[in-house]
Amino acid sequence: MRHGDIHTSRSTISINKSSVKHLVIEAVAAQARALSCSETVAIAFSGGIDSTVLLHAAIRVLGTRRCVAFHVNHGMSPHAHAWRSHCANIANQLNITFDSRTVSIAHVPQKSVEALARDERYAALEKMCSVHHVRVLWFGHHADDQAETVLLQLLRGAGLPGLSAMPLHRLLPNGLLRVRPLLSVHQASLDAYARQCMLHWIDDESNGDMRYARNVVRRHVMPILAVHFPGYRETLARTTRHAATGQRLLEDLVTIDFRACIFSSQSADVVTLVSTGPTLSRRALMELSYERAINLLRFWIRKSELAMTSTARINEILRQLRESGNDAVLRIKHDTHYLRLYRNKIWWERESSGSASYNVIRPSAELRWSGQPSWRLTAWQGSIFFVPCSSEDKQGVQRSVLELAPLTVRKRHGAERMRLRTGGPRRTLKNLFQEAAIPAWHRDVPLLFIGNTLLWVPRLGVDPNVAGCGHVKIEWHQDNN
Incomplete structure (x- = not known):
């Protein structure tokens, strides 16, 4: 000094x-x-x-x-x-x-x-x-x-x-x-x-x-x-x-543009659950001028608390989005996330949110349920939770059904079928996943059987014909999500 x-x-x-x-x-x-x-x-x-x-x-x-x-x-x-x-x-x-x-x-x-x-x-x-x-x-x-x-x-x-x-x-x-x-x-x-x-x-x-x-x-x-x-x-x-x-004027404008580009349906689908921040409509983003689209992408990166990137990189992201059709599947790496495009939706998804991994070995697991609040599935890097719910919840399962036979978790093989409404037809999981707009890389989930009967599939729900409208709701929580 x-x-x-x-x-x-x-x-x-x-x-x-x-x-x-x-x-x-x-x-x-x-x-x-x-x-x-x-x-x-x-x-x-x-x-x-x-x-x-x-x-x-x-x-x-x-x-x-x-x-x-x-x-x-x-x-x-x-x-x-x-x-x-x-x-x-x-x-x-x-x-x-x-x-x-x-x-x-x-x-x-x-x-x-x-x-x-x-x-x-x-x-x-x-x-x-x-x-x-x-x-x-x-x-x-x-x-x-x-x-x-x-x-x-x-x-x-x-x-x-x-x-x-x-x-x-x-x-x-x-x-x-x-x-x-x-x-x-x-x-x-x-x-x-x-x-x-x-x-x-x-x-x-x-x-x-x-x-x-x-x-x-x-x-x-x-x-x-x-x-x-x-x-x-x-x-x-x-x-x-x-x-x-x-x-300040640009921020006022980008706030208007951002609201206009937020995907209209923000129900609790798989995209909402795994995305960082709001899901945007690619179609609405493409309707903006080049300068406003770039301004929006910068704002979206900041709002999602991701590291800012170079002008060249943002230009490249916009180019790929413009050249991709509404039905295209796109994945662009940035920071600790991926920008995903699927069925006109674009969102930021954490690297740990999972990807298609059908070749990964997933051994079956069995549980004799007697009221346990959760079931840890190490091979799946997540846990199944059994949560109390009201009888009005359409995803509720009767306790007697859960206690009837051993619960078994199995890997999806491609021929599984289930019904998502009472008395409805049994349909393949592939068709149900497609109708629910669940991306292919999020379909590798543990299937829950009672004996040999399929009861519940994460991101789709329970088969009400098997569940019986009870007071236990089943939830899937993957690690780091």
């Missing part, structure tokens, strides 16, 4: 020292006015100059009782433990609550160390907020950070979400509100504030490492822009606002 020096390369903006404190304090006060009188605010406190200024200004505006400081130790620097001690000492001197977490950065292919560290930092901060019952988390990002982010996103070819950069406010699903009070304040103003208030902060040696793209932009690109385009920060900030507006 060392006291930071102001690096002239970080800014060339002239500062009116008499207005610096007012500028910073007013930016913080503007966000404080949106809080309730007793709301506690957590400061993401790395110990660097930006978070140090934010912490100091927040205490001046809110007081020590309403501020807590949270520190995340990434362990990526040999000085990491000294930085943690520095932050704890500052918090102790200011008489505010301090907490910290140590995280480890695991290598993930095709993801930068910076991105991994950011994700771990946010996760650790959210956990500390939860522990301390804090609903508002402030970060020290400023106008120069925002400009750097936009430039980097432009160089990476990002779309509107990337160009929207860092929002002033972001409400997370868990109710935590992320705020960046200093987003309109230049780095030079924070430097001047820190010097005037004689603050002490940490210089992270990684800020000078030119292996990181952000440092290259900060040290070599932004100083030149400042000379030739003095107002570039404000111009880029305006770009982020336009991009954010455009993105």
Whole structure:
């Protein structure tokens, strides 16, 4: 740890020292006015100059009782433990609550160390907020950070979400509100504030490492822009606002398109049971323009909580869907799932949801039922459950029927028949599966017999002529589904 020096390369903006404190304090006060009188605010406190200024200004505006400081130790620097001690000492001197977490950065292919560290930092901060019952988390990002982010996103070819950069406010699903009070304040103003208030902060040696793209932009690109385009920060900030507006309009449109493409029948069929998220209609998706279909696929991937993929990959997915007929069967691997197409339905299905496996050895199993709630079938990687139900349930089985003879589970061979309605004709399972629109790769299921009489088939139901309308319902639960 060392006291930071102001690096002239970080800014060339002239500062009116008499207005610096007012500028910073007013930016913080503007966000404080949106809080309730007793709301506690957590400061993401790395110990660097930006978070140090934010912490100091927040205490001046809110007081020590309403501020807590949270520190995340990434362990990526040999000085990491000294930085943690520095932050704890500052918090102790200011008489505010301090907490910290140590995280480890695991290598993930095709993801930068910076991105991994950011994700771990946010996760650790959210956990500390939860522990301390804090609903508002402030970060020290400023106008120069925002400009750097936009430039980097432009160089990476990002779309509107990337160009929207860092929002002033972001409400997370868990109710935590992320705020960046200093987003309109230049780095030079924070430097001047820190010097005037004689603050002490940490210089992270990684800020000078030119292996990181952000440092290259900060040290070599932004100083030149400042000379030739003095107002570039404000111009880029305006770009982020336009991009954010455009993105919100796209999200409104994709919400309309998504609702229109949801498959109209969402009964508890096999597709609904194994899919991740709603099932879509391929026909409705194909009626959209190319751009709207791509937008919808991106939205659907995010909504299904799958990893985002490249533009080329999404284009390939759409191409295969367009070239497949409504009766085609399609399987496209992505992340831990498959995109499936069957009878005009498309859905995301987990890899573990099963596939056609008729060549797998499935030994028969036998059970003398006397009220057991479940029957584990290891060879089938699942369990049969016997659940109490009302006499009005058409899938109910009489206890006396279950106790009449040994229950036997067998593999499907292809000649089995059953009736799905009282007095109806006995029909092959193949025809019944086809009528129920059950994909072929989900038809390898355990068949339940009473003696030599077929009683129940998962995903089809019971034979009411055998079951007798009783008070026990049979359910099949495959592992990891």
